[in-house]
Amino acid sequence: xxxxxxxxxxxxxxxxxxxxxxxxxxxxxxxxxxxxxxxxxxxxxxxxxxxxxxxxxxxxxxxxxxxxxxxxxxxxxxxxxxxxxxxxxxxxxxxxxxxxxxxxxxxxxxxxxxxxxxxxxxxxxxxxxxxxxxxxxxxxxxxxxxxxxxxxxxxxxxxxxxxxxxxxxxxxxxxxxxxxxxxxxxxxxxxxxxxxxxxxxxxxxxxxxxxxxxxxxxxxxxxxxxxxxxxxxxxxxxxxxxxxxxxxxxxxxxxxxxxxxxxxxxxxxxxxxxxxxxxxxxxxxxxxxxxxxxxxxxxxxxxxxxxxxxxxxxxxxxxxxxxxxxxxxxxxxxxxxxxxxxxxxxxxxxxxxxxxxxxxxxxxxxxxxxxxxxxxxxxxxxxxxxxxxxxxxxxxxxxxxxxxxxxxxxxxxxxxxxxxxxxxxxxxxxxxxxxxxxxxxxxxxxxxxxxxxxxxxxxxxxxxxxxxxxxxxx
Amino acid sequence: xxxxxxxxxxxxxxxxxxxxxxxxxxxxxxxxxxxxxxxxxxxxxxxxxxxxxxxxxxxxxxxxxxxxxxxxxxxxxxxxxxxxxxxxxxxxxxxxxxxxxxxxxxxxxxxxxxxxxxxxxxxxxxxxxxxxxxxxxxxxxxxxxxxxxxxxxxxxxxxxxxxxxxxxxxxxxxxxxxxxxxxxxxxxxxxxxxxxxxxxxxxxxxxxxxxxxxxxxxxxxxxxxxxxxxxxxxxxxxxxxxxxxxxxxxxxxxxxxxxxxxxxxxxxxxxxxxxxxxxxxxxxxxxxxxxxxxxxxxxxxxxxxxxxxxxxxxxxxxxxxxxxxxxxxxxxxxxxxxxxxxxxxxxxxxxxxxxxxxx
Numbered sequence: 001x002x003x004x005x006x007x008x009x010x011x012x013x014x015x016x017x018x019x020x021x022x023x024x025x026x027x028x029x030x031x032x033x034x035x036x037x038x039x040x041x042x043x044x045x046x047x048x049x050x051x052x053x054x055x056x057x058x059x060x061x062x063x064x065x066x067x068x069x070x071x072x073x074x075x076x077x078x079x080x081x082x083x084x085x086x087x088x089x090x091x092x093x094x095x096x097x098x099x100x101x102x103x104x105x106x107x108x109x110x111x112x113x114x115x116x117x118x119x120x121x122x123x124x125x126x127x128x129x130x131x132x133x134x135x136x137x138x139x140x141x142x143x144x145x146x147x148x149x150x151x152x153x154x155x156x157x158x159x160x161x162x163x164x165x166x167x168x169x170x171x172x173x174x175x176x177x178x179x180x181x182x183x184x185x186x187x188x189x190x191x192x193x194x195x196x197x198x199x200x201x202x203x204x205x206x207x208x209x210x211x212x213x214x215x216x217x218x219x220x221x222x223x224x225x226x227x228x229x230x231x232x233x234x235x236x237x238x239x240x241x242x243x244x245x246x247x248x249x250x251x252x253x254x255x256x257x258x259x260x261x262x263x264x265x266x267x268x269x270x271x272x273x274x275x276x277x278x279x280x281x282x283x284x285x286x287x288x289x290x291x292x293x294x295x296x297x298x299x300x301x302x303x304x305x306x307x308x309x310x311x312x313x314x315x316x317x318x319x320x321x322x323x324x325x326x327x328x329x330x331x332x333x334x335x336x337x338x339x340x341x342x343x344x345x346x347x348x349x350x351x352x353x354x355x356x357x358x359x360x361x362x363x364x365x366x367x368x369x370x371x372x373x374x375x376x377x378x379x380x381x382x383x384x385x386x387x388x389x390x391x392x393x394x395x396x397x398x399x400x401x402x403x404x405x406x407x408x409x410x411x412x413x414x415x416x417x418x419x420x421x422x423x424x425x426x427x428x429x430x431x432x433x434x435x436x437x438x439x440x441x442x443x444x445x446x447x448x449x450x451x452x453x454x455x456x457x458x459x460x461x462x463x464x465x466x467x468x469x470x471x472x473x474x
Numbered sequence: 475x476x477x478x479x480x481x482x483x484x485x486x487x488x489x490x491x492x493x494x495x496x497x498x499x500x501x502x503x504x505x506x507x508x509x510x511x512x513x514x515x516x517x518x519x520x521x522x523x524x525x526x527x528x529x530x531x532x533x534x535x536x537x538x539x540x541x542x543x544x545x546x547x548x549x550x551x552x553x554x555x556x557x558x559x560x561x562x563x564x565x566x567x568x569x570x571x572x573x574x575x576x577x578x579x580x581x582x583x584x585x586x587x588x589x590x591x592x593x594x595x596x597x598x599x600x601x602x603x604x605x606x607x608x609x610x611x612x613x614x615x616x617x618x619x620x621x622x623x624x625x626x627x628x629x630x631x632x633x634x635x636x637x638x639x640x641x642x643x644x645x646x647x648x649x650x651x652x653x654x655x656x657x658x659x660x661x662x663x664x665x666x667x668x669x670x671x672x673x674x675x676x677x678x679x680x681x682x683x684x685x686x687x688x689x690x691x692x693x694x695x696x697x698x699x700x701x702x703x704x705x706x707x708x709x710x711x712x713x714x715x716x717x718x719x720x721x722x723x724x725x726x727x728x729x730x731x732x733x734x735x736x737x738x739x740x741x742x743x744x745x746x747x748x749x750x751x752x753x754x755x756x757x758x759x760x761x762x763x764x765x766x767x768x769x770x771x772x773x774x775x776x777x778x779x780x781x782x783x784x785x786x787x788x789x790x791x792x793x794x795x796x797x798x799x800x801x802x803x804x805x806x807x808x809x810x811x812x813x814x815x816x817x818x819x820x821x822x823x824x825x826x827x828x829x830x831x832x833x
Binding site for chain 2: 007008009069074076077078079081083084085087088091094095098099100101102103105106107109110111112113114116117118120124125128129133136137140144170171172345349
């Protein structure tokens with residue numbers, strides 16, 4: 001399979017991963033609110049029908065309006081936005097996902113249709129319907145919403161743990177992968193939690209309710225926080241379903257990922273403790289401000305969790321199949337010979353005013369191999385990471401990239417391109433001067449870089465045996 | 475490439491299969507989009523610059539009120555229905571579609587916030603309290619909603635045409651310009667916009683029939699008739715504007731689609747003229763108008779795909795389609811599509827029964 005070339009856009013100081021991560025977190029949060037919201041509304045409808053909670057019906061109609069106005073609008077469009085953003089960041093990754101799972105996505109789409117129809121039917125007609133009819137629509141809506149999670153969860157967890165799919169290429173082997181069930185259950189509990197906290201906000205802003213009624217509703221909604229007790233066990237199950245190297249980065253190997261994990265755990269713990277002792281045990285009342293604060297904490301926890309899930313895939317965007325920079329492992333060897341910029345139609349963008357062709361090549365290498373995760377001098381900027389290194393350090397560390405940092409992919413270019421990107425980083429670190437002394441590379445330097453590239457090999461780093469082999473080599 | 479006679483049915487099996495699914499999904503999506511596009515323009519035009527007095531008949535006009543009431547749902551339906559063609563588009567035309575997305579970059583991505591704004595504006599248009607506002611806020615809201623949906627439609631056309639223009643990709647990338655122009659874009663947008671009127675009217679006619687609403691038939695019929703007349707003019711403009719479109723239109727590959735298009739237009743004209751002359755809206759008239767529109771939309775969509783498959787870079791995608799067809803999951807999709815269709819029908823029954831039972 002030839003390497004498909006796509007235009008590569010420049011995001012300036014903004015890391016591409018941040019862009020898709022931010023939209024993803026926002027979308028996931030809203031979508032999970034809608035999923036948990038369906039279940040919560042079924043509970044309140046049941047309470048209303050049984051006469052166990054008189055204000056339940058009024059709350060229910062107000063809550064559903066929030067779901068329609070937030071989830072049906074922003075949730076739906078950010079869902080489509082995720083596709084478009086994924087195309088912008090890594091067209092090859094999303095293309096492969098569509099190829100492998102288009103029928104799963106099509107199945108998910110049938111649940112979207114069901115969700116929209118049942119949701120709007122309730123929204124428009126609930127006031128005129130019997131309790132049985134209302135319950136029917138809410139149960140259908142909830143099932144449809146949860147099944148949309150079920151389907152997309154299979155695709156997303158496949159990216160991290162493709163399981164037996166790697167050998168069999170069977171769609172169901174990929175779908176029901178090792179992290180499928182822990183991820184699905186964890187997300188289900190998260191959805192219920194978010195819905196419960198959002199309910200506390202809505203209850204406080206629903207007009208016409210007295211303090212007693214609000215208090216009753218808050219404590220009913222708080223019942224949906226109880227499943228949070230399962231979160232630690234589910235989280236551990238999810239961690240253990242991950243590949244060993246991914247787990248090691250989260251648990252200390254990568255400070256950023258460990259920090260995000262800590263953020264997710266810390267925020268979840270605060271919510272959990274407040275829910276267990278404050279709301280469920282002491283039956284405290286929760287006002288709008290506190291409820292909004294707890295929802296914000298839930299957003300922080302979701303953000304941390306999503307960053308960890310995304311980051312744990314490194315150096316892959318689809319484990320074993322595609323590196324983060326959209327290069328397949330089997331293509332690295334060929335690209336070591338042919339280079340990554342020479343025949344790439346989109347490596348260069350017009351006359352960018354470089355002092356010499358070597359630096360121009362360096363900018364092309366950055367664009368093709370690095371720009372998906374790094375910026376020049378913004379977030380995760382190469383100037384900050386590698387600028388202070390000496391030129392020889394840069395040459396060696398880039399040539400042996402997968403061993404310099406085990407969550408980096410192997411360098412997929414020629415020795416000349418290693419030199420070019422090393423010089424280009426130095427040039428940027430020096431403030432992009434008008435002239436730059438290094439414009440040609442001597443054979444000795446190229447030979448040394450080639451030797452480092454050969455020593456590093458073309459396989460990903462990170463496994464003990466490979467590192468041992470490397471250290472034992474002369 | 476000098477011959478443009480490639481017929482869609484003459485393509486390899488997997489390509490035909492995915493193209494058929496894509497076309498069907500696109501037509502359904504386009505039906506809801508028509509409702510949004512023409513409906514918003516209608517709502518804006520009928521109240522533009524005027525504050526409606528409480529006794530103004532427009533406030534009780536079933537055409538206007540139905541459009542206003544259903545606009546947010548129609549947009550939701552349009553977006554949801556749009557997911558399916560977007561999925562099959564990626565299966566069929568991955569590289570050209572992705573490349574056009576990337577080249578248009580932030581200009582293309584802008585459709586998302588624009589659509590979110592447009593979505594909330596439809597809720598504002600629907601709000602009862604908007605009737606009490608002065609004329610300019612409602613006019614501004616209407617115009618802004620039209621601009622949002624118009625921009626989205628224009629951007630899709632731009633994206634589609636750029637995806638066909640492989641020869642210019644590198645040049646556009648090097649120049650850094652995030653837009654695409656060409657002689658076809660305006661006639662193409664004009665054609666789709668003209669066809670939005672019969673699309674909106676046919677869906678609205680079905681709604682009005684089901685709701686047993688009382689309305690003046692010719693007031694509804696004049697809009698699709700005007701739209702169809704404009705569509706004929708725009709289609710001639712479209713064919714004249716570009717050599718490739720012209721050549722494909724004259725080739726045998728496009729004939730069935732053009733026939734379908736013209737037949738659909740004729741059926742619609744027949745149905746709408748009867749209504750315009752004062753015939754009441756019957757089930758069969760509403761059904762004929764809808765069938766005519768779907769035929770027209772399928773014809774023009776098929777013609778659009780015929781142009782695409784006659785492009786020089788299309789054949790290299792055949793292997794991808796064959797590979798995609800070997801992936802499992804189709805039976806599961808069919809099973810759940812059937813199950814969910816039954817559940818959707820049940821939801822409709824539950825609502826209908828509840829409505830009939832309520833006093």
